[in-house]
Amino acid sequence: MQSISYERARDVPHALQLGRDPGTKFIGGGTNLLDLYKSGIEQPLRLVDVSRLDLSGIGQLPDGALRIGATATNTAAANHPLVRERYRLLSDALLNGASAQLRNMATVGGNLLQRTRCYYFTDPTLGPCNKRTPGAGCAALDGFNRIHAILGASAHCIAVNPSDMAVALVALDAVVRIAQPGGERALPVLDFHRLPDERPQDDTVIAPGELITAIDLPPPRFTNTHYLKVRDRASYAFALVSVAAAVDFDDGVVRDARVVLGGVAHKPWRAFAAEDTLRGQALAAPVLERASEAAVEHARPLAHNGFKVELARRAIERALRTAGGMA
Incomplete structure (x- = not known):
């Protein structure tokens, strides 16, 4: 069995420093990453625990926007009074997204980083998958593809994104904030996930070593x-x-x-x-x-x-x- 190391990040700069090393994965609630690790899909050499960073707060910004910290649990986000009152669409999506047990563990940042859903991706015994091994082929194309994509797919991948939360965030024009060495960048959640084109192994535009720190919701505009x-x-x-x-x-x-x-x-x-x-x-x-x-x-x-x-x-x-x- 391949050895794996574990470290707990003290703060965001420390997490970014640890995240520079190849084979490093950040872990919050672990509800998706650990499943993929046990299946051999993800094979990190080091896990960096970010669950205890000061990134779990949920509060209003001076301009009226709402910031949800990346390590806030799905339960905390769904049940927060400001989310329920001003962004009910997000609360409903989160409550529809998983069982209470999973919501209590899963983080908002981790929810955005869920890998796409496909039988052939999560079970290596079923056939080749371009996500696991780029260039190997896509067994789902000619296999059982009942749950797969009808829009935006490519000849290399027809998997679908499983997140309910992300669907609501796009509708609310939310922005994801990403820490990186030397600063921070922000981009609309609409642009955070990728279509498969010729690089189906990349589900999002986040780079190795970058860390989601928060999601910002603009002041409510839809009645x-x-x-x-x-x-x-x-x-x-x-x-x-x-x-x-x-x-x-x-x-x-x-x-x-x-x-x-x-x-x-x-x-x-x-x-x-x-x-x-x-x-x-x-x-x-x-x-x-x-x-x-x-x-x-x-x-x-x-x-x-x-x-x-x-x-x-x-x-x-x-x-x-x-x-x-x-x-």
Whole structure:
């Protein structure tokens, strides 16, 4: 068995110093990393524990935005009064995302870094996977691909992002803050995850040794929101399709909207065409139908997941109806 070392970071600079060494992985709650380690998917040489860094706070910033520290647990974020009152979409997504036991351990930063979901990635006995071994091939393409992507996939990977939280964060225009040697960078959560193209081994744009420190939510701008998750069973399960819908009205007309899908792509999928269809319109059945059709216009279903196209269309309509008070 390969040996592995463990160190606890004293502060962010210390964590970044330790994270420079090849083979180092940061660990918070460990709910995803440890599973992948036990399966042989992740093979770190060193674990750097960041769970006790001073990054768990949740509070309002001077400009009215809300900052959620990266080591805050999913439970703490979902149940925080400011999140429940001002960003209910995020709270609902977190509560739909996992069992209470997992939420109590999983961190917000770790949630963003979840690896994509695919049977062939997590079980090496099923066949080759370009995520595990770049250039090996993708067994899912001609295998059982019921849970896989219908949007944004490539010939190299058709896996889907499993995070419910990230779908809501994209709809809320959230920004992720990342510490790196010499400073910090911030980027929209929309741009944090990657499509697979020719580098499916990279799920996100974060570089080795960089550390997520916080997520910033801008002051609330959407008055009506709803998170809808469609899954195989009512208990804890990954989404077949999920929708984060957010709508801002001006005298009954949609001034702005966000429609973001989960379970359909390698990253949370923002349906820009659907949003464009909604703006300037009243939420009526014909508008909802056009918006949902625009969202899946470029879907490319596979042998076993064609049902996701119609499921996504109907889920979008239902989520928007509920958000707009029509349901």
